Amino acid sequence: MTQTKIAIIGGSGIYDIDGLENAEWVTVETPWGAPSDQILTGSLNGVGMAFLPRHGRGHVHSPTEVPYRANIDALKRLGVTDVISVSACGSFREHMAPGDFVIVDQFIDRTFAREKSFFGTGCVAHVSVAHPTCPRLSDACETAGKAAGITIHRGGTYLAMEGPQFSSLAESKMYREHWGCDVIGMTNMPEAKLAREAELCYASIAMVTDYDSWHPDHGEVDVSAIIATLTGNAEKGRALVKGLPDLLGAERAPCPHGCDRALEYAILTAPEKRDPALLAKLDAVAGRIL
Numbered sequence: 001m002t003q004t005k006i007a008i009i010g011g012s013g014i015y016d017i018d019g020l021e022n023a024e025w026v027t028v029e030t031p032w033g034a035p036s037d038q039i040l041t042g043s044l045n046g047v048g049m050a051f052l053p054r055h056g057r058g059h060v061h062s063p064t065e066v067p068y069r070a071n072i073d074a075l076k077r078l079g080v081t082d083v084i085s086v087s088a089c090g091s092f093r094e095h096m097a098p099g100d101f102v103i104v105d106q107f108i109d110r111t112f113a114r115e116k117s118f119f120g121t122g123c124v125a126h127v128s129v130a131h132p133t134c135p136r137l138s139d140a141c142e143t144a145g146k147a148a149g150i151t152i153h154r155g156g157t158y159l160a161m162e163g164p165q166f167s168s169l170a171e172s173k174m175y176r177e178h179w180g181c182d183v184i185g186m187t188n189m190p191e192a193k194l195a196r197e198a199e200l201c202y203a204s205i206a207m208v209t210d211y212d213s214w215h216p217d218h219g220e221v222d223v224s225a226i227i228a229t230l231t232g233n234a235e236k237g238r239a240l241v242k243g244l245p246d247l248l249g250a251e252r253a254p255c256p257h258g259c260d261r262a263l264e265y266a267i268l269t270a271p272e273k274r275d276p277a278l279l280a281k282l283d284a285v286a287g288r289i290l
């Protein structure tokens with residue numbers, strides 16, 4: 001049995017979490033550079049926890065510049081088994097209103113200026129992201145959220161845009177009316193893809209902060225309104241996180257959906273053709289099978 005270790009990646013407006021026992025900010029070095037910030041480690045009800053502010057304390061990294069590979073590698077290196085992203089998002093659906101939480105289960109990746117894989121020349125791998133989030137971890141988030149009195153929508157398609165500017169009205173309408181997207185944000189990709197490559201279970205909680213720019217009765221999105229909604233949600237988010245350790249348990253069996261075995265048949269490069277330098281960088285991410 002593996003010990004459960006739950007990581008929370010906190011998005012915009014979430015730079016710390018309270019209530020961890022033996023809390024300590026630790027520096028983690030990775031072959032992919034420095035993570036967004038130090039990582040807060042500790043435990044909650046006997047379960048190991050880690051918290052990483054995605055944009056760094058003080059919000060220093062733009063969505064494009066977040067060191068996604070270093071973040072996921074650092075969490076893996078710390079022994080994390082389950083990653084929960086908590087993000088701000090715009091909503092394309094009237095009934096997904098500001099203040100509601102959406103447990104995202106699909107993504108459309110429109111980002112184009114980010115490193116999206118740990119693999120490449122010298123070690124080529126193709127993992128499946130047909131189902132990019134873990135249903136078991138998403139179940140726990142839904143249950144904990146409902147117990148905390150949060151309005152939760154289970155399932156939704158998240159459009160990941162490059163940013164940093166928000167969408168034009170034409171883009172917003174296209175994503176909503178033609179592409180079937182439910183919410184929009186700038187950070188869950190490539191994060192979810194990298195978590196899958198690192199064989200980590202990943203769930204995404206998108207906190208609705210605005211109606212982007214499509215809604216005729218709401219002004220277009222601006223950052224001050226987003227932060228006001230997030231601040232109003234902080235207590236709900238904290239309550240959700242506190243419910244997770246008991247739901248996930250201190251020990252975990254293999255993921256029933258195979259997230260923790262995603263690399264099993266993914267690597268194509270012949271053993272004799274693999275690049276030792278890249279293999280060395282993959283020690284944490286793919287050490288289980290390399």
Ligand SMILES: CSC[C@H]1O[C@H](OP(=O)(O)O)[C@H](O)[C@@H]1O
Pocket residue numbers: 010011012054055063086087088089163185186187188223226
């Ligand atoms: C603060 S407005 C836009 C910014 O907020 C979201 O960040 P995160 O996903 O880390 O909560 C969004 O994706 C943008 O990066």
Ligand SMILES: Nc1ncnc2[nH]cnc12
Pocket residue numbers: 088089090091161166167184185186209210211212213221226
């Ligand atoms: N409307 C929006 N578009 C992109 N990212 C967001 N984060 C919060 N609201 C957003």
